[in-house]
Amino acid sequence: MSEGAGAGAGSDFDEAVAPENPPVRRLAAWDAAELEGLADEYDTPLYVMDLGRVRENCQRLREAFPAADVRYAAKAHAGRAVLETVREAGLGIECASAGEVERAFAAGAHGSAVQYTAVNPPGGDLDHVVDRWRDAPDLTVTVGARDTVDRLRDRGFDGRLCVRVNPGVGAGHHEKVTTGGHAKFGVPYSEAESVVADARDDFDVVGIHAHAGSGISGDDLSAHREVVRRMGDLARAVGEFVDLEFVDVGGGFGVPYREDEPPLDLAAVAEATREALGDVDAQLAIEPGRYVVADAGVLLATVNTVKHAEEYETVVGIDAGMTTLLRPAMYDAYHAIRNLSTEDEDESAIPVTVAGPICETSDVLCEHRPLARPSRGDRLAVGNAGAYGYEMASTYNSRPRPAEVVLEPEPRLARRRETIADLTELDV
Numbered sequence: 570m571s572e573g574a575g576a577g578a579g580s581d582f583d584e585a586v587a588p589e590n591p592p593v594r595r596l597a598a599w600d601a602a603e604l605e606g607l608a609d610e611y612d613t614p615l616y617v618m619d620l621g622r623v624r625e626n627c628q629r630l631r632e633a634f635p636a637a638d639v640r641y642a643a644k645a646h647a648g649r650a651v652l653e654t655v656r657e658a659g660l661g662i663e664c665a666s667a668g669e670v671e672r673a674f675a676a677g678a679h680g681s682a683v684q685y686t687a688v689n690p691p692g693g694d695l696d697h698v699v700d701r702w703r704d705a706p707d708l709t710v711t712v713g714a715r716d717t718v719d720r721l722r723d724r725g726f727d728g729r730l731c732v733r734v735n736p737g738v739g740a741g742h743h744e745k746v747t748t749g750g751h752a753k754f755g756v757p758y759s760e761a762e763s764v765v766a767d768a769r770d771d772f773d774v775v776g777i778h779a780h781a782g783s784g785i786s787g788d789d790l791s792a793h794r795e796v797v798r799r800m801g802d803l804a805r806a807v808g809e810f811v812d813l814e815f816v817d818v819g820g821g822f823g824v825p826y827r828e829d830e831p832p833l834d835l836a837a838v839a840e841a842t843r844e845a846l847g848d849v850d851a852q853l854a855i856e857p858g859r860y861v862v863a864d865a866g867v868l869l870a871t872v873n874t875v876k877h878a879e880e881y882e883t884v885v886g887i888d889a890g891m892t893t894l895l896r897p898a899m900y901d902a903y904h905a906i907r908n909l910s911t912e913d914e915d916e917s918a919i920p921v922t923v924a925g926p927i928c929e930t931s932d933v934l935c936e937h938r939p940l941a942r943p944s945r946g947d948r949l950a951v952g953n954a955g956a957y958g959y960e961m962a963s964t965y966n967s968r969p970r971p972a973e974v975v976l977e978p979e980p981r982l983a984r985r986r987e988t989i990a991d992l993t994e995l996d997v
């Protein structure tokens with residue numbers, strides 16, 4: 570685990586500039602009594618999503634990129650209440666699968682707001698999306714390989730097509746989320762122009778797309794600039810022979826997972842994006858996922874075991890782990906953790922390992938982290954769990970997936986807790 574500043578670390582930036590819509594919502598800002606009440610009522614592990622915060626995040630994006638088409642990457646959180654909220658806030662929805670396309674429509678999205686990004690798409694996904702397109706001819710399909718173009722043609726699709734390009738440059742908080750430059754994604758930059766040229770007779774080529782990875786951070790915008798610059802060049806080149814509607818430069822807008830990390834300066838990112846794109850005869854499009862939902866969600870858990878040992882750090886065993894929130898196990902990701910059940914959060918803190926109920930060494934949410942003296946029955950909150958939390962949950966170890974409550978602001982159950990009966994149901 571890579572660990573840094575502990576809970577409650579100070580910061581030297583001003584988050585109160587826009588008190589009604591601050592650039593980040595820290596774990597400390599959540600109301601402990603309210604969260605404890607939710608844990609009592611709905612049991613744990615429990616995801617809590619504040620839809621008001623989702624709305625604020627959408628609003629800040631739209632204000633920073635007023636001329637852009639902002640499309641929410643549904644893979645960060647595809648729950649219906651969230652999709653409805655982003656749709657109502659005027660964002661489009663970028664979908665990674667037929668399932669996400671279906672959920673976007675179920676949340677009331679119009680075809681014109683739906684963009685399906687096909688990554689090595691299984692035939693069933695293409696069948697499904699092409700069927701959907703017959704009723705919603707405004708939806709857009711983004712292709713990242715010539716094969717996908719052929720397979721769409723074979724299915725009679727002649728609608729709105731966007732070509733995903735491998736920008737040759739990547740960025741990410743971890744190598745596993747660095748996309749641009751990885752051979753898996755997009756047609757090679759050097760072939761992009763010819764793929765567009767070949768597609769224009771059979772399809773309505775409306776856009777070009779690139780996604781560098783999940784790593785746009787304040788300290789280093791250089792990879793982002795370079796990707797956008799290349800996309801600007803490509804847009805000018807293909808603009809000679811197709812009427813592009815948009816240039817989509819992907820998502821990857823970072824959020825501060827650590828308490829002492831400053832929030833992303835969206836205005837600076839927007840300025841850098843406009844500058845790097847240059848003059849293009851097409852609309853800019855962006856696809857933020859995590860930025861929209863990360864700090865709108867927390868994961869609640871209950872302490873079931875506290876194990877002190879002379880030779881080891883104290884282990885705090887909880888009912889949530891890698892099957893509930895995979896990011897620490899998969900990316901060594903840092904998530905702030907707070908004990909909601911103690912008054913003196915800073916004073917009684919001891920270094921702990923917080924571990925889940927899964928029989929895997931990597932089932933650990935943090936190590937060497939100060940946590941207010943935990944005891945059995947305490948409720949813990951894990952911050953920034955709104956993005957890639959529930960979506961990456963699994964039933965490994967036959968552990969049913971958690972429930973989710975949304976705050977509107979009144980709480981309501983948005984996804985019911987899975988049961989052991991749900992698990993055995995699939996056996997035939």
Ligand code: LLP
Pocket residue numbers: 642644645663686746748780782783784819820821822856857858859860896900956957
């Ligand atoms: N657009 C495309 C084409 C993408 O592939 C992704 C993310 C996004 C937009 C949104 O990226 P975001 O703004 O959320 O960073 N599970 C990992 C993240 C994987 C992202 C994959 N693609 C995590 O938990 O960090």
